[in-house]
Amino acid sequence: xxxxxxxxxxxxxxxxxxxKLLPPxxxxxxxxxxxxxxxxxxxxxxxxxxxxxxxxxxxxxxxFFVEQNAAGSEMAKVAMEQFLEGIxxxxxxxxxxxxxxxxxxxxxxxxxSGTIANDNRANALLVYLSKxxxxxxxxxxxxxxxxxxxxxxLGTPTLLFYVYGALTFSQYGxxxxxxxxxxxxxxxxxxxxxxxxxxxxxxxxxFNQGRLAGATYAGIYFLSNFxxxxxxxxxxxxxxxxxxxxxxxxxxxxxxxxxGIAKAILNTKGSPPFGFMPRNPxxxxxxxxxxxxxxxxxxxxxxxxxxAWRRVRAVEVIG
Amino acid sequence: MRYGSFTxxxxxxxxxxxxxxxxxxxxxxxxxTLIKTLLGFVRPETGAGEVFGLDITKGExxxxxxxxxxxxxxxxxxxxxxxxxxxxxxxxAGMPAADALRRAHEVLExxxxxxxxxxxxxxxxxxxxxxxxxxQALVHGPKLLLLDEPTNGLDPAGREDMLDLxxxxxxxxxxxxxxxxxVLPDIERVCDRVIVVMKGQLRAAGTIxxxxxxxxxxxxVELKELNPAFNRALIEDGMTVLxxxxxxxxxxxxASPAEIHLRVQRIARTTKTQVRGFRVAERSLEEAFLEVLQx
Numbered sequence: 046x047x048x049x050x051x052x053x054x055x056x057x058x059x060x061x062x063x064x065k066l067l068p069p070x071x072x073x074x075x076x077x078x079x080x081x082x083x084x085x086x087x088x089x090x091x092x093x094x095x096x097x098x099x100x101x102x103x104x105x106x107x108x109f110f111v112e113q114n115a116a117g118s119e120m121a122k123v124a125m126e127q128f129l130e131g132i133x134x135x136x137x138x139x140x141x142x143x144x145x146x147x148x149x150x151x152x153x154x155x156x157x158s159g160t161i162a163n164d165n166r167a168n169a170l171l172v173y174l175s176k177x178x179x180x181x182x183x184x185x186x187x188x189x190x191x192x193x194x195x196x197x198x199l200g201t202p203t204l205l206f207y208v209y210g211a212l213t214f215s216q217y218g219x220x221x222x223x224x225x226x227x228x229x230x231x232x233x234x235x236x237x238x239x240x241x242x243x244x245x246x247x248x249x250x251x252f253n254q255g256r257l258a259g260a261t262y263a264g265i266y267f268l269s270n271f272x273x274x275x276x277x278x279x280x281x282x283x284x285x286x287x288x289x290x291x292x293x294x295x296x297x298x299x300x301x302x303x304x305g306i307a308k309a310i311l312n313t314k315g316s317p318p319f320g321f322m323p324r325n326p327x328x329x330x331x332x333x334x335x336x337x338x339x340x341x342x343x344x345x346x347x348x349x350x351x352x353a354w355r356r357v358r359a360v361e362v363i364g
Numbered sequence: 365m366r367y368g369s370f371t372x373x374x375x376x377x378x379x380x381x382x383x384x385x386x387x388x389x390x391x392x393x394x395x396x397t398l399i400k401t402l403l404g405f406v407r408p409e410t411g412a413g414e415v416f417g418l419d420i421t422k423g424e425x426x427x428x429x430x431x432x433x434x435x436x437x438x439x440x441x442x443x444x445x446x447x448x449x450x451x452x453x454x455x456x457a458g459m460p461a462a463d464a465l466r467r468a469h470e471v472l473e474x475x476x477x478x479x480x481x482x483x484x485x486x487x488x489x490x491x492x493x494x495x496x497x498x499x500q501a502l503v504h505g506p507k508l509l510l511l512d513e514p515t516n517g518l519d520p521a522g523r524e525d526m527l528d529l530x531x532x533x534x535x536x537x538x539x540x541x542x543x544x545x546x547v548l549p550d551i552e553r554v555c556d557r558v559i560v561v562m563k564g565q566l567r568a569a570g571t572i573x574x575x576x577x578x579x580x581x582x583x584x585v586e587l588k589e590l591n592p593a594f595n596r597a598l599i600e601d602g603m604t605v606l607x608x609x610x611x612x613x614x615x616x617x618x619a620s621p622a623e624i625h626l627r628v629q630r631i632a633r634t635t636k637t638q639v640r641g642f643r644v645a646e647r648s649l650e651e652a653f654l655e656v657l658q659x
Binding site: 058059060061062063064065066067068069072075076079083159163164166167168169171172173174175176177178179358 | 403405423425426427428429431432433435437438439440441442443444452453455456457458459460463467470474486500501502503504505532533536537538539
């Protein structure tokens, strides 16, 4: 076919779209996908994701060298067995989870603080809600857009450590000590990601600027954390004889409640990191009642999400 | 439609045919409320309404698949490029991702943002932001396009471009366009029909030509120079003569414009008056609008 040399190179006249329109049922997933895609563009997110597993990485390195060393002599093998006997495997998961909390907070701030606040600033709700997308779709999409990266951030190093441990140390009770450790950790990680997602979505909806929302969330996080650290000191000072209220108040922060729920689900009080046994170990704080902890946390998250539900609207309605 | 004690729209029923329809009314008349109600942004306490046969009080999603909104205020999704934003708007409307991206390129090209499509929307000028708002409203091929003050904040050249865009989209594009604006010349330039709203009620609806038409078919007769003898002869012939601008007089009689034309020609010949123009008199849109509001 010979191209027409005098014809236009492109027909720029307006033509209306008459192609396929999918039933508007899963708009939340479109929003979540876009939120995640935008989050993944941030290079520092990848760094923080890698950094979140630092405890597991160091633990793997220690275990690797202990195991390699043991191959050299019988004495070293005995020493390795003594070392491994002192290790409570599920506590390593607990420690890995606890030491990832700072990274988790930073990632939450990075991807969550502007999730609704920036939309408020740019009037983006008019775009979302003028399309066949409901307020529920919007909030669920934004929530999933924060939840999934956090879940992956916490879950990936946990899974890697589990695979390494299961392949290398199963004869030392890695699996038999608690066969349900992996599903339990999935639940712990999911609850933790859900708490952060719900709270940051709620806080973000109250502001028109992501920075302000982030500063507020970080403020709540660190102030409540400071309070629980004080309570922990008080608990240690009383040699574990403090009233039950003090014991529970050590979990009264965003960070603390996650640790408490993790302890309750893993059924442990925790032990020092890397299997080291200090001469004067701190008195372990018992896990809180799981049902009460979940109910209270669920209530706080529900309040945050309700605030978001009230705030998200395309227009101000005349009362 | 009532919100609390405030009646926003009362016994309001109108038809928006294919082409472009202007939505006129003073501040607080209910124009924006009408747009918001059509989209289900505000849920009325009482009342009912239908668009394309779908109930607007139920906030049906299918309805919003058929409507495109270009809001008055700036709106975009932060952190996205122009093409990313428009494609995402398409996906939100239910387009498959590949179709949405292809269509986003088409629409941006059409709206004059082809060169700037990969720039972050937040770096766009006011005119470009207006254009991308139009692009995101058009991307999914709506059957009804709602434009709220489309020329807001635009310089004269940008305003001309935007009006051209709206005019070409609304004529031959197979969609109905409702343009809400305070700028009557813009409405006159772009629209064929108007709807006048006041206090939540429909005051007038019809073509602009009908709205501008004066009662009694008066005609404007333009003369080379004013001639009192000509005026007297017209009056003797049973016509009413009113002074117009410069050498124009407005003639009214109980007859059709064609009959008046013949009678005026005859009298002009007898009084030796040179007639240079003859046209059916009409009001400006502004006069018509004010009269409808005062009625």
